[in-house]
Amino acid sequence: MLKVSDFDHIPVLLYPTVDALNVRPGGIYVDCTAGGGSHSAEIARRMRGQGILVSIDKDDAALAACMERREAFEGINWMPVKSDYRDIDDIIRSLKIGKVDGIMADLGVSSYQLDTAERGFSYMKNGPLDMRMDPNEWLTAAEVVNKYSRDDLERIFREYGEERHAGRIADGICERRRTKPFSRTTELAAAIKEYMPGHGSGEDQHPAKRCFQAIRIEVNHELSGLESLLQDGIRKLKPGGRFAVISFHSLEDRIVKEAFRSAESPCTCPRDFPVCVCGKKSLGTVITKKPIEPTEEEIEINPRSRSSKLRVFERNDNEQYN
Known part of the structure; x- marks a missing residue:
């Protein structure tokens, strides 16, 4: 226990x-x-x-x-x-x-939850794309990232993460997952940073923070x-x-x-x-x-x-x- x-x-x-x-x-x-x-x-x-x-x-x-x-x-x-x-x-x-x-x-x-890499909440720690508050639920971050349509990804990034580059990031994720599905948190965080203008150089926080928030909100409703x-x-x-x-x-x-x-x-x-x-x-x-x-x-x-x-x-x- x-x-x-x-x-x-x-x-x-x-x-x-x-x-x-x-x-x-x-x-x-x-x-x-x-x-x-x-x-x-x-x-x-x-x-x-x-x-x-x-x-x-x-x-x-x-x-x-x-x-x-x-x-x-x-x-x-x-x-x-x-x-x-x-x-x-x-x-x-x-x-x-x-x-x-x-x-x-x-x-x-x-x-x-943030500091336990295996829970998959943190973009700073290498763990599986999970993000479930209740591990018995079926929907995971990996399911969202790899299975949601391009438009649905843009929607959750824009609505739940208030990410102004939501469309561009959704395009990049969909292009990448065609050849290799995302499975790890740091892998996704690095990709999001890459898809942002200037690789997120103008950000006061990690460029992936808003998208990770959006995915977590979606996974846990x-x-x-x-x-x-x-x-x-x-x-x-x-x-x-x-x-x-x-x-x-x-x-x-x-x-x-x-x-x-x-x-x-x-x-x-x-x-x-x-x-x-x-x-x-x-x-x-x-x-x-x-x-x-x-x-x-x-x-x-x-x-x-x-x-x-x-x-x-x-x-x-x-x-x-x-």
Whole structure:
């Protein structure tokens, strides 16, 4: 079994996130991305031996490390669950919990996943083209890179990676794979760099970063899962319950921002209507009008936190959409 000591992961925005949840003893909390259990452990510490904590992850290694952390806390009903956070509604129903006091999600890839070459997430480490959060799923990065059509590759690079050279890179990949399919991460990263104008010499980051992000999102269906999590999670909060989400790139952040904004102001009536006739009522309040970002000190300790943003929503007592 993988141990906490093996699951090397520095949590991002740890205290701002748990602070935002207003954790209290006896409450019910859900960590939708358990990772190695760092955020879950801090939530458990503040629960002071009372309440229920559900830690969800679809990575077996992450859950194994999380379960080891659980041994240090007595009194709390801490339940690790292997699942996808898109299924939060089914998970909570199956546990017969009802409404919860707080939900959090850290949408980043863990340091363990990035640093373990065999997982295939990193363009800096030589490993198989995998990128599956759940190794039991069938779709891999190799399948995407070698089997997707040229147009589909361009689409995911442009939409999920916001890569301005998406078409050119897709052309290069399709030309290369005709004679030799891609199988290794560093092989693909080098090819992407080669296909970019000037071989990516003007980039502030590795030229393959955006395309690797796009492939990872496609393999794990991350954005559609996030939309389901946000929609269902808000409805599972008790009045006064909070939802805290850490995002790492603009696509995720826009989805979180829009979901929270729509829950706060769902009215679809034209602006010039004197009164609301659509009947849609606010579900709560966006606590973070601007996202919380890491301090310079945190960025220095953990450079991977640089792009992170935390947004928080608080549920009201409107029961309209429960």
